[in-house]
Amino acid sequence: MMIKPIKNLVGQTADKDNFFERPRETKKLWDALASGEHILFVAPRRSGKTSLLYYLQDNPQEDKALLFLEVESVSSVEDFFSRLASALLHDDEYTSTSIRVGEKTRGFLKRIRSIGGDAVGKFEFTEGEKMLPHKAFERLLGRIVKNIPDGERLVIMIDEFAQAVQNIADKTPDDAKMLLLAHRELRQNRAISAKVQFLYCGSIGLEYVAERLGASNAINDVRTSHLQPLRKEEAESMIRSIVAHPAYSLAHNEFTDEIIAQILQQIRWLVPYYLQILLAELHTYTAENEVSRLSPDIITLAYNHVLSNRQYFVWWEERLRKAFKGDERAFVMAVLNAAATKDTIDAAEISDLAQKFSIEQHKSIIAALTHDGYIVQIEGRTGFGVSYRFVSPMLQDWWRNNVAH
Ligand SMILES: Nc1ncnc2c1ncn2[C@@H]1O[C@H](COP(=O)(O)OP(=O)(O)O)[C@@H](O)[C@H]1O
Ligand SMILES: [Mg+2]
Structure with missing residues (x-):
C-alpha cells in the first residue's frame, strides 16, 4: 500500500498536502448534499470538520461551487449577514481569513455576479430604505440565484454556526431566535433552495441552543450528518503517514504493529487530533532525548505528557x-x-x-x-x-x- 507522508501540524486546519483522506466521510457529505437537503454537520471540536470542508472545497464535484465562511466570533445578526454577503460579493479581495473560496468557486461567483451587468447589486440595509438585515440578504440571494445556471448549485458552508447563535443569544436572545428563523425562511424560499444549499457546521449542539431559545422548530427541516471518528485501520494508516514524513523524529519502522496497537488502545476515541498530539509529544520527547528506539514505556510517557498539557483540551x-x-x-x-x-x-x-x-x-x-x-x-x-x-x-x-x- 502506498503511504502518503503527512506533516504533523497540530491544531491547524489540515490543507491539501497534509490532509489524511477520509473517503467514507467525504462520500457521506456528498451524498447528503446530493439529496438536495440542507445539512447540519456536527462533531465535537477538533474532530476534523473544518479540514474536511476544506477538502470538499478543494475537490469539488462538477456541478457544485462551495463557499466557506467561519462565523465563530460573530455577535450580531447584522454582522452575520454582512459577512455572508461580503463572502458572496467581494471579487478577489479576500482579506478576511474567515472566508475561503476555491479557484472554481471564485470563477463561479464572478460569473453569477456579472450576468446582466450590475444585476446583483450591493448589500445594503442601513442606508436608504430601512430593511432588516436578513430581508436584505434574502433579496440579494434571490437576485444571485437567478444567475445560477440550471443544474448548478452553490453550497454555502457556515462553520461554527451554533457558536454564532450562542454569541448573539448571550446579548439579545430575541435576535438569536430571529437569526434561526431567518435561516429557516431562506431555506423555505423555493427559488433559493433550488440553487443554494446551506451546510451548517458546528462543534456545539445547535439543538440545545435552539431549544433554549424556544426555537427548536426553526431547525427541524435540516438534515443532521455526524462526522465519525476514524476506524482502527484508518487511524493506523494515519499514524503510518505521519511517521513516514521526513520531519518526524523517529524512523517509521520503529512503529511496529505492537506499538501502533498500543497507541490505538491508549487513545481509543480515534480522531485525527488525538493521534496528532500523542505523536507530537512522542516526537518532542524522542528528539530532545535523542531516543531512537521505541518501547511501550515511551508511548506511555508520551501519553502522560499529553495529559499534563492543559492547552490540548482546555477548550x-x-x-x-x-x-x-x-x-x-x-x-x-x-x-x-x-x-x-x-x-x-x-x-x-x-x-x-x-x-x-x-x-x-x-x-x-x-x-x-x-x-x-x-x-x-x-x-x-x-x-x-x-x-x-x-x-x-x-x-x-x-x-x-x-x-x-
Ligand atoms: N483528515 C485530516 N488529516 C490530517 N489532519 C487532520 C484531519 N482532520 C483533522 N486533522 C487535524 O486535527 C485537528 C483538528 O482539525 P479541525 O479540522 O480543525 O477540526 P474541527 O473543525 O472539527 O475542530 C487539526 O490539528 C488538524 O490538522
Ligand atoms: Mg473547525
Missing part, C-alpha cells in the same frame, strides 16, 4: 464556563468530575446531583453534554437505568488530571 472546560452559569455550571462540573473519576455515572446519581444544585431541567443539560461530545449514554448496571461515560477516554484522563481535583 472543553472553557466552553462550559461560557455555556453555563451558577448552579447549572456547578451541576455540570459535578457530573463530569464524577464521570472522570469513577468512569461512569448513572441516572440516579445524576438526579441526586440535580437535587443538590436545585436544577429543574437537568435532562436537557445532560442532553446538551451528550450533543456536545462530552459524554455518551451507555447501558447501566441492570436495574439502575442508563449510565453515562466520557466519549473520549483521553479527554476523561485529562479531565481527571486537570479539572477534577
Whole structure:
C-alpha cells in the first residue's frame, strides 16, 4: 500500500498536502448534499470538520461551487449577514481569513455576479430604505440565484454556526431566535433552495441552543450528518503517514504493529487530533532525548505528557464556563468530575446531583453534554437505568488530571 507522508501540524486546519483522506466521510457529505437537503454537520471540536470542508472545497464535484465562511466570533445578526454577503460579493479581495473560496468557486461567483451587468447589486440595509438585515440578504440571494445556471448549485458552508447563535443569544436572545428563523425562511424560499444549499457546521449542539431559545422548530427541516471518528485501520494508516514524513523524529519502522496497537488502545476515541498530539509529544520527547528506539514505556510517557498539557483540551472546560452559569455550571462540573473519576455515572446519581444544585431541567443539560461530545449514554448496571461515560477516554484522563481535583 502506498503511504502518503503527512506533516504533523497540530491544531491547524489540515490543507491539501497534509490532509489524511477520509473517503467514507467525504462520500457521506456528498451524498447528503446530493439529496438536495440542507445539512447540519456536527462533531465535537477538533474532530476534523473544518479540514474536511476544506477538502470538499478543494475537490469539488462538477456541478457544485462551495463557499466557506467561519462565523465563530460573530455577535450580531447584522454582522452575520454582512459577512455572508461580503463572502458572496467581494471579487478577489479576500482579506478576511474567515472566508475561503476555491479557484472554481471564485470563477463561479464572478460569473453569477456579472450576468446582466450590475444585476446583483450591493448589500445594503442601513442606508436608504430601512430593511432588516436578513430581508436584505434574502433579496440579494434571490437576485444571485437567478444567475445560477440550471443544474448548478452553490453550497454555502457556515462553520461554527451554533457558536454564532450562542454569541448573539448571550446579548439579545430575541435576535438569536430571529437569526434561526431567518435561516429557516431562506431555506423555505423555493427559488433559493433550488440553487443554494446551506451546510451548517458546528462543534456545539445547535439543538440545545435552539431549544433554549424556544426555537427548536426553526431547525427541524435540516438534515443532521455526524462526522465519525476514524476506524482502527484508518487511524493506523494515519499514524503510518505521519511517521513516514521526513520531519518526524523517529524512523517509521520503529512503529511496529505492537506499538501502533498500543497507541490505538491508549487513545481509543480515534480522531485525527488525538493521534496528532500523542505523536507530537512522542516526537518532542524522542528528539530532545535523542531516543531512537521505541518501547511501550515511551508511548506511555508520551501519553502522560499529553495529559499534563492543559492547552490540548482546555477548550472543553472553557466552553462550559461560557455555556453555563451558577448552579447549572456547578451541576455540570459535578457530573463530569464524577464521570472522570469513577468512569461512569448513572441516572440516579445524576438526579441526586440535580437535587443538590436545585436544577429543574437537568435532562436537557445532560442532553446538551451528550450533543456536545462530552459524554455518551451507555447501558447501566441492570436495574439502575442508563449510565453515562466520557466519549473520549483521553479527554476523561485529562479531565481527571486537570479539572477534577
Ligand atoms: N483528515 C485530516 N488529516 C490530517 N489532519 C487532520 C484531519 N482532520 C483533522 N486533522 C487535524 O486535527 C485537528 C483538528 O482539525 P479541525 O479540522 O480543525 O477540526 P474541527 O473543525 O472539527 O475542530 C487539526 O490539528 C488538524 O490538522
Ligand atoms: Mg473547525
